[in-house]
Amino acid sequence: MKKIILFLIVLVNIGFSQSILKQNSDRSPYNVVWDSPSQDFTGSMPIGNGDIGLNIWVEKNGDVLFLIGKTDAFDENSTLLKLGRIRVRFTPNPFSTNTFFRQTLHLNQSEISIQEGQWLNIRIWIDANHPVIHVETTGQQQYQQEVFLETWRDTIKIMKDTQVGDLFKNLNGPDPYTTPVYPDQYEKSKNQLLWYHHNQKPLNDGYEINLKLQGLDDFLPQKIHPLVNRIFSAVVEGENFIAENEKKLVSVKKNNKFKFSIYALTRHPATVAEWKNKLDNIIRSYQQIKPEDARKNHLNWWKNFWNRS
Numbered sequence: 431m432k433k434i435i436l437f438l439i440v441l442v443n444i445g446f447s448q449s450i451l452k453q454n455s456d457r458s459p460y461n462v463v464w465d466s467p468s469q470d471f472t473g474s475m476p477i478g479n480g481d482i483g484l485n486i487w488v489e490k491n492g493d494v495l496f497l498i499g500k501t502d503a504f505d506e507n508s509t510l511l512k513l514g515r516i517r518v519r520f521t522p523n524p525f526s527t528n529t530f531f532r533q534t535l536h537l538n539q540s541e542i543s544i545q546e547g548q549w550l551n552i553r554i555w556i557d558a559n560h561p562v563i564h565v566e567t568t569g570q571q572q573y574q575q576e577v578f579l580e581t582w583r584d585t586i587k588i589m590k591d592t593q594v595g596d597l598f599k600n601l602n603g604p605d606p607y608t609t610p611v612y613p614d615q616y617e618k619s620k621n622q623l624l625w626y627h628h629n630q631k632p633l634n635d636g637y638e639i640n641l642k643l644q645g646l647d648d649f650l651p652q653k654i655h656p657l658v659n660r661i662f663s664a665v666v667e668g669e670n671f672i673a674e675n676e677k678k679l680v681s682v683k684k685n686n687k688f689k690f691s692i693y694a695l696t697r698h699p700a701t702v703a704e705w706k707n708k709l710d711n712i713i714r715s716y717q718q719i720k721p722e723d724a725r726k727n728h729l730n731w732w733k734n735f736w737n738r739s
Contacts, residue, residue, distance in 0.1 A: 665692070
């Protein structure tokens with residue numbers, strides 16, 4: 431009898447809790463708020479849309495930085511890579527006259543807002559329905575904006591400390607083969623930053639070696655290789671920005687409002703031409719959507735998400 435009564439009490443409490451949550455889906459009381467910049471990436475704030483993820487932080491010099499992750503960006507070694515790091519710089523420095531700082535993760539809207547000094551406001555969000563990152567800044571005074579692409583895969587490097595995703599990782603001794611990390615490719619453009627990682631077939635192919643060790647040699651020619659010819663990364667572009675070089679965008683002139691977007695894509699298997707063509711189609715298609723409609727659809731998606739339980 432005691433068990434039955436306890437069970438009924440639990441059911442009543444669950445129903446009561448669900449009723450409260452249904453009536454109040456506002457998550458703003460649980461927003462995460464920081465009142466000082468970070469030392470480095472270890473003080474980053476995450477945001478994502480289920481496919482693309484960012485780790486965002488602000489340095490003491492006023493630069494905004496974020497690492498870009500994507501759920502299917504696996505390289506030749508089956509290691510899940512970051513696409514790269516973006517640095518956004520403002521001139522004049524918003525901290526030059528006032529050191530006020532506030533960085534907020536808004537749960538209802540799935541966005542991060544940053545206020546630097548008393549005149550600069552930044553909003554970063556990833557469209558819930560499209561593979562697009564938006565960085566929007568507004569200021570009470572005119573400023574210059576620079577956008578830097580910072581990558582570390584510029585040459586072939588041998589990983590000294592292999593990772594769990596490495597196909598050659600040996601937990602009981604030395605790895606049987608070295609693990610080379612291959613460079614990204616960059617394309618010069620007048621008004622874009624475009625880079626990509628194109629997986630090639632390595633000399634010692636961990637995927638094939640592991641299948642052979644399991645006696646699955648006959649499986650090899652029957653299936654598409656899950657890593658070779660996988661291409662992933664992104665393009666950065668924005669109105670009133672030009673490319674100073676393959677890793678830097680600069681605003682054409684000073685203004686009090688700027689916006690740039692990052693379009694991310696993974697294709698497999700694909701050629702570089704196919705990847706670029708698909709990326710161009712995504713950009714053209716997305717730009718046909720009115721910005722206010724894209725924003726409205728994004729907010730509706732997250733509203734429905736929070737109302738699901």
